[in-house]
Amino acid sequence: MIEDKNIIIELKDVYKSFGKHDVHKGINVKVPQGGITVILGPSGTGKSVLLKEMMGLLLPDKGEVFIEGVDITKASKVDLVNIRKKFGMLFQNAALFDSMTVYENVAFPLREHTKFKESKIKELVIEKLRLVGLNNVEYKLPSELSGGMRKRVGLARAIVLEPKIILYDEPTTGLDPIMRDVVDDLIYSTQKKLNITSVVISHDIDSAFKIADYMAMIYDGKTVLNETKDNFKNSDNPYVQQFINGSKDGPIKMF
Amino acid sequence: MDKILTIIGAPFLNMASGSGKFFLLFIESIVWLFRPPFRWKQLFKQIEFIGANSISVIILTGTFTGMVFAFQSYIGFHKFGADYMVGTVVGLGMARELGPVLSAIMVAARAGSAITAEIGTMKVTEQIDALHSLAVDPVQYLVTPRILAGLIVMPLLNSIAVFCGVVGGYFVGVKILDINKTLYLQYMYQYVDLSDLYNGMIKSIVFGLLLTLVGCYKGMNTEGGAEGVGKATTESVVLACVLILVFDYILTAFMF
Numbered sequence: 001m002i003e004d005k006n007i008i009i010e011l012k013d014v015y016k017s018f019g020k021h022d023v024h025k026g027i028n029v030k031v032p033q034g035g036i037t038v039i040l041g042p043s044g045t046g047k048s049v050l051l052k053e054m055m056g057l058l059l060p061d062k063g064e065v066f067i068e069g070v071d072i073t074k075a076s077k078v079d080l081v082n083i084r085k086k087f088g089m090l091f092q093n094a095a096l097f098d099s100m101t102v103y104e105n106v107a108f109p110l111r112e113h114t115k116f117k118e119s120k121i122k123e124l125v126i127e128k129l130r131l132v133g134l135n136n137v138e139y140k141l142p143s144e145l146s147g148g149m150r151k152r153v154g155l156a157r158a159i160v161l162e163p164k165i166i167l168y169d170e171p172t173t174g175l176d177p178i179m180r181d182v183v184d185d186l187i188y189s190t191q192k193k194l195n196i197t198s199v200v201i202s203h204d205i206d207s208a209f210k211i212a213d214y215m216a217m218i219y220d221g222k223t224v225l226n227e228t229k230d231n232f233k234n235s236d237n238p239y240v241q242q243f244i245n246g247s248k249d250g251p252i253k254m255f
Numbered sequence: 256m257d258k259i260l261t262i263i264g265a266p267f268l269n270m271a272s273g274s275g276k277f278f279l280l281f282i283e284s285i286v287w288l289f290r291p292p293f294r295w296k297q298l299f300k301q302i303e304f305i306g307a308n309s310i311s312v313i314i315l316t317g318t319f320t321g322m323v324f325a326f327q328s329y330i331g332f333h334k335f336g337a338d339y340m341v342g343t344v345v346g347l348g349m350a351r352e353l354g355p356v357l358s359a360i361m362v363a364a365r366a367g368s369a370i371t372a373e374i375g376t377m378k379v380t381e382q383i384d385a386l387h388s389l390a391v392d393p394v395q396y397l398v399t400p401r402i403l404a405g406l407i408v409m410p411l412l413n414s415i416a417v418f419c420g421v422v423g424g425y426f427v428g429v430k431i432l433d434i435n436k437t438l439y440l441q442y443m444y445q446y447v448d449l450s451d452l453y454n455g456m457i458k459s460i461v462f463g464l465l466l467t468l469v470g471c472y473k474g475m476n477t478e479g480g481a482e483g484v485g486k487a488t489t490e491s492v493v494l495a496c497v498l499i500l501v502f503d504y505i506l507t508a509f510m511f
Contacts, residue, residue, distance in 0.1 A: 055387075055388060057387050057388065081390045081392070082390070084387070084388060084389075084390040087388065088388075091381045091384065091385060091388075092381070093380065095380060095381035095382050095384065095385035096385075097377075097382055097385070098376075098380070098382070099373075108389065109389045109390075112389065112390070113390065157389075
């Protein structure tokens with residue numbers, strides 16, 4: 001069990017469907033403050049939807065989503081905008097604004113939400129780009145960057161306002177094994193340097209064990225297990241074991 | 256039986272929810288007109304894109320419409336020996352009808368489609384979600400500046416179209432068809448009123464709103480990757496043109 005103190009995000013009995021397709025049928029997840037929580041599950045089980053619900057980009061049909069104790073399903077539009085400022089999100093394909101340069105992308109949240117002078121903005125943008133290991137790409141367009149570099153720029157943009165929580169949507173999907181390790185390391189070191197809370201959506205079990213402090217597994221619209229990493233690893237839950245072992249035989253049916 | 260009802264009912268339900276969403280987008284974008292922060296940079300960029308970059312197309316469209324109109328109406332008037340009425344007809348037709356409608360359709364095809372393609376691509380590549388996640392309202396950032404630009408730019412483009420049409424008509428009427436210059440101008444001054452120009456201006460303001468709103472609406476509701484963007488762009492141009500013609504009738508009926 002995850003202890004009930006210092007919970008920063010909590011989803012309580014969340015239901016969500018799109019048309020006739022039930023995506024969530026009672027999800028319960030707790031994300032403790034200051035650590036990396038990895039949410040695992042097979043492809044197509046609504047993990048990205050889960051992230052969007054945490055941020056209020058999508059509202060659940062039923063259930064509650066608490067961010068620092070505030071139920072955002074009942075928040076007004078204005079409150080929601082303020083709650084979103086607590087978050088940074090790294091999208092699966094980075095979702096950089098492709099009409100802007102790298103510099104403008106990273107500077108965008110600062111220009112929107114602060115009154116900093118251009119010199120200060122420049123300083124912060126360069127600092128965040130260094131933090132994610134990028135040099136001399138400021139004036140390139142996103143289309144001129146590789147997939148891994150785009151993700152780093154996306155991360156720099158997500159952390160530039162120093163949010164309390166960073167959400168990662170399948171950060172290692174579609175990367176080669178070396179780049180995967182680089183991104184894992186990036187998530188881990190960002191977490192340690194900024195002392196924030198990270199939530200990672202993934203189906204990559206190796207990456208998950210490398211970086212996670214807490215883990216949750218989603219299957220068939222429900223939470224299978226939400227535990228600390230060690231308890232998760234040693235769980236005898238047949239769903240979890242099947243997923244860890246990557247076997248097609250077991251209670252999880254893909255077809 | 257259920258299936259038949261579904262097949263018949265679904266398009267109606269889609270249309271109802273579609274027009275509802277369209278109207279909500281309209282309200283939302285209008286509300287953002289009066290709430291800071293104002294996006295001056297975005298607005299000027301859009302004025303340049305929708306307006307300044309359309310000028311050459313509008314000049315060509317206006318001039319040739321006026322020229323053709325002069326030729327066609329000459330055929331009729333010549334039979335009655337009323338050649339000098341050509342100027343009046345060109346002036347009235349351009350100011351009240353052809354100027355606003357044709358310039359709006361050209362801009363819908365040129366800029367409306369581009370608006371849908373741009374916003375639609377942002378939608379399918381999660382850039383709209385990224386705006387949300389950065390606590391920036393996409394309607395305020397993307398839609399409102401475009402609609403405002405459309406409202407400002409269309410009457411100006413319309414005046415250019417009308418002017419070019421009248422000049423083109425004069426050229427064909429007086430220089431090519433040899434209609435008496437003094438009579439041509441005199442009748443035009445006599446029968447074309449300032450109120451005819453105002454009518455056209457009001458129309459073009461409404462059309463400017465329609466074509467940018469349709470462009471944004473179709474873009475914001477794009478789904479399904481590159482194919483979806485292509486589909487949305489086509490739909491945007493078709494819907495904008497149809498709405499322009501429908502509203503043209505409604506406005507004419509009201510203002511006549």
